[in-house]
Amino acid sequence: MQQSVSRQDFDRWMVPAYSPASFIPDRAEGSRLWDENGKEYIDFAGGIAVNALGHAHPDLQQALQQQAAKLWHTGNGYTNAPILRLAKQLIDATFADRVFFCNSGAEANEAALKLARKYAHEQSGAEKSGIVAFNNAFHGRTLFTVTAGGQPAYSKDFAPLPPAIDHAIFNDLDSAARLINAQTAAVIVEPIQGEGGVVPADPAFLRGLRALCDCHNALLIFDEVQSGVGRTGALYAYMHYGVTPDILSTAKALGGGFPIGAILTTEKLAATLNVGSHGTTYGGNPLAGAVGGKVLELINRPEVLEGVQLRHRWFTDGLNAINQRLRLFKEVRGLGLLIGAVLNEDFSGRAKQISLAAAEEGVMVLIAGANVVRFAPSLIISEQEVKEGLARFERACEALIKGAS
Numbered sequence: 001m002q003q004s005v006s007r008q009d010f011d012r013w014m015v016p017a018y019s020p021a022s023f024i025p026d027r028a029e030g031s032r033l034w035d036e037n038g039k040e041y042i043d044f045a046g047g048i049a050v051n052a053l054g055h056a057h058p059d060l061q062q063a064l065q066q067q068a069a070k071l072w073h074t075g076n077g078y079t080n081a082p083i084l085r086l087a088k089q090l091i092d093a094t095f096a097d098r099v100f101f102c103n104s105g106a107e108a109n110e111a112a113l114k115l116a117r118k119y120a121h122e123q124s125g126a127e128k129s130g131i132v133a134f135n136n137a138f139h140g141r142t143l144f145t146v147t148a149g150g151q152p153a154y155s156k157d158f159a160p161l162p163p164a165i166d167h168a169i170f171n172d173l174d175s176a177a178r179l180i181n182a183q184t185a186a187v188i189v190e191p192i193q194g195e196g197g198v199v200p201a202d203p204a205f206l207r208g209l210r211a212l213c214d215c216h217n218a219l220l221i222f223d224e225v226q227s228g229v230g231r232t233g234a235l236y237a238y239m240h241y242g243v244t245p246d247i248l249s250t251a252k253a254l255g256g257g258f259p260i261g262a263i264l265t266t267e268k269l270a271a272t273l274n275v276g277s278h279g280t281t282y283g284g285n286p287l288a289g290a291v292g293g294k295v296l297e298l299i300n301r302p303e304v305l306e307g308v309q310l311r312h313r314w315f316t317d318g319l320n321a322i323n324q325r326l327r328l329f330k331e332v333r334g335l336g337l338l339i340g341a342v343l344n345e346d347f348s349g350r351a352k353q354i355s356l357a358a359a360e361e362g363v364m365v366l367i368a369g370a371n372v373v374r375f376a377p378s379l380i381i382s383e384q385e386v387k388e389g390l391a392r393f394e395r396a397c398e399a400l401i402k403g404a405s
């Protein structure tokens with residue numbers, strides 16, 4: 001007999017690093033999810049931009065089950081066919097010549113930053129160590145990546161922090177130019193700040209960073225953990241912007257719900273991570289490779305990527321119509337299916353409250369800071385589900401407004 005458990009058990013048994021919703025998800029299919037009591041939710045959260053093909057996609061189930069019956073894990077003393085195939089798919093689809101696999105976004109950025117430092121040291125000496133990052137950025141929770149992230153609230157309690165990491169203002173090229181110099185090993189930037197509020201980079205800003213990096217012999221790292229794998233309607237956001245990084249980190253949607261991360265880079269830079277210089281036990285695991293390969297095959301198709309643009313309009317038209325009536329948002333922004341509805345002054349600081357009201361009404365949404373309601377649904381969500389979910393969201397907003405007055 002399995003032990004019966006409840007949401008309260010989280011508060012008794014788990015480290016209190018999270019404060020999960022009051023319901024416990026039980027099963028899901030496509031963009032619908034049911035909790036233990038059978039209540040249905042439409043999922044606009046997508047597992048935090050992870051479930052890019054929705055829940056329980058039949059082809060992903062099949063890929064996972066077939067691999068699960070064959071080979072789960074060997075460690076990096078051996079390679080395996082699924083991960084080699086995924087590497088080749090990524091190389092064929094992007095600027096990259098080489099791939100390193102790991103298990104999460106933070107690990108991918110950790111690998112990118114370590115590669116950049118080692119490369120700079122080998123090329124130019126130990127003093128070329130600087131990392132330039134941006135305020136409000138999010139790169140993960142390891143000590144290196146949380147320090148690179150531009151939210152001191154997440155890092156200050158863990159001091160002493162890794163040195164030589166400076167922060168410029170996002171979308172302000174002059175502020176970046178003041179920090180990038182001969183000692184800079186790398187610049188790390190999200191093409192769209194996700195956690196930081198769904199803020200797309202200006203094209204000229206990314207082009208300017210590319211030029212500054214070239215000028216100072218620094219590497220440009222794009223953190224595409226959230227923006228990658230079709231999220232913006234391009235396979236990777238760098239393609240949308242027409243600015244190519246030296247290293248790209250990818251995770252979240254790459255596994256469609258199965259943990260995997262990777263960095264993509266060039267032949268020349270890849271040589272830096274020579275045998276023994278970096279590694280992870282699970283990275284390049286055949287289960288992750290099999291699922292990731294199927295995810296990429298299904299998403300990297302013109303009809304799916306064009307469908308993201310179409311769905312972007314369903315969401316922005318729907319949210320703008322809600323806003324016509326309710327006057328909650330000062331802006332609806334974002335690219336593809338990474339969309340942020342920014343609360344106006346009257347509702348400032350109440351994104352979390354809206355997300356709770358939304359769950360009450362049967363729709364799951366994300367937040368990005370206290371003032372932005374974030375939507376990161378499945379890239380293949382149906383028009384009917386978008387309509388139904390937005391109707392529930394509208395009811396939640398109405399309930400909130402009523403409660404407020």
Ligand SMILES: *Cc1c(COP(=O)(O)O)cnc(C)c1O
Pocket residue numbers: 103104105106107109138139140141190194195223224225226227251252
């Ligand atoms: C989520 C995220 C990360 C961290 O990924 P984890 O898998 O949680 O370690 C890093 N960068 C960006 C842009 C992210 O959105």
